Amino acid sequence: MAERPATLEQPRPNPFRAMGFMLASFVLRIIQFVLIVTGMAVGISTVVVWIGIPILIATTGYVRWSADVERRWLRKALNTPVPDAERLPTEGASLLRRWQTRLTDPTTWRDLLYLIIVFPLGVAEFAIGVAAIPLLPLAIWVVPWIGWAHGQLAISLLGPNQTKRLEIKAQRLQSSRARGVDAAEAERRRIERDLHDGAQQRLVAVAMSLGRAKSKFDNDPDAVRELIDEAHMDAKLAVSELRDLARGIYPAVLGDRGLDAALSAQAAKSPIHVDVEVTIDRRPPAAVETTAYFIVGETLTNIAKHAGATEAGVKVWRSDETIVVEITDNGHGGAEIRPGGGLAGLADRAATIDGVITVVSPQGGPTVIRADLPCTW
Incomplete structure (x- = not known):
């Protein structure tokens, strides 16, 4: 199986972890903002008497250190796939030369911009987090989207530059093609075996x-x-x-009546109760429908066999030019994408059309398997 490259696709975070992130960030945002603004103001105003230079050097180091802490915390709290910073090398240089290199490093200025922007953003998120506590049912749906939006900001400022992102995308596309070929070959062998037997x-x-x-x-x-x-x-x-x-x-009901009828037919055959909700204004391309159909079918089969669940849910909706398929169950959790496993097979099937599979399955459940399938590729 082809190796999966790094990706910057971000799933929606867990609502309680996202709410904890929003509440805990408030104090940190105040400390960061005060130290950075004070350090810059004092350093710039006293640079003419040389006192400001070590202050600015310390402030620059604090900005970079704080941004690195943010990257680690974003990965842990919001499941944001922002990698560690790639900075210009400063080994072996003098203190002033290292500072000069850091000032000419675009990553430093993107770190600073992020830390300045998230101060007012953190105040707003804290207010939303506090107001969301009494409205917990609504917050469970709203807060993950706020966390997702924060993660997108972090990816754009703390993540790789445009060149690196294009490299990652090219690697993912190359891997998708390779995995698509593997999946097609496996399907050919299955058809050949079924015909022969x-x-x-x-x-x-x-x-x-x-x-x-x-x-x-x-x-x-x-x-x-x-x-x-x-x-x-x-x-x-x-x-x-x-x-x-x-x-x-290619099931006939899918071609004749679309995803809603086809997925409802799958749910009716499942040994556990499955709720199906399909909200798509216009039908997607046949390849997308087929991929969504088989992802749901294979996932429901795996849930019935391995998850220990008593009920499951299937939701399909359209988001811009993407079909989103989300399958949930109330089983014992612990599912993850392993090489050669069933979920890896789903990821390979989605990759044939440049789709992405995301799995959120803490121990004890619930499990959420989401497929983002582009309608144009």
Whole structure:
């Protein structure tokens, strides 16, 4: 299986961790803002008498250190995939030369911009977090979106520069193509195996029965009749197996009636209760519908076998040019994408159309599996 490169796709964070982040950040934002603004103001105003230079050096170091702390905290609290900073090297240089290098490093100024912006943002988030506590049911839905928006700001300012982002995207696209080829090859082998073990054997039996009937046509009419009946039964079974195989490639209900009907049919066959909600204004491309259909089907099968769940939910909606498929269950959790595992297979299937699978499954549950499937690629 192709190696998965780094990605900057960010899932919605856990609502309680996001709320904790918003509340705990308030004091930190005040300390950061006061120290940075005070250090810059005092340093700049006293630089003419040289006292300001060590103050500015210390302030610059504090900005970089604070931004690195933010990166680690964002990854832990909001599940934001912001990597460690890539800075210009300063090893072996003198103190003033290191400071000069840091001042010419674009990462330093992006760190500073982020820390300045998040002060008023942190005040607003604290107010929202406090107001959200009495309205917990509403907050569980709203707060993750606020955390997601904060994460997007962090990715844009604390994440890689534009060149690095393009490199990451190119690596992801290359990996998606490779995984798509792997998935297509695996599907070809499955179809070939099913044909060989099923319909092909039935058709061979039909040919043999008809051959035996032909040899006895003139001498034993009763035996001929039995052989023809046997061949007829095998032919019907072969047609049924071919129909099932075709349905596995592209189900007729999906082509005729769309995702809502197809997913409802899947849910009806599940041994556990499954709620289905599909809200899509216009039908997406057939490749997207097919990918969403099989992701839901394979996920529901895995839930019934391994999750220990009693109920599940499937929601599908359109967000701009992306179809979002979200499957939840009340099982014991602990699911993760492992090489060669079932969830890795879902990720490979989504990758064939440059889609992304996200899994949030803490121990004890609940589990949320989300697929973001672009409608244009």
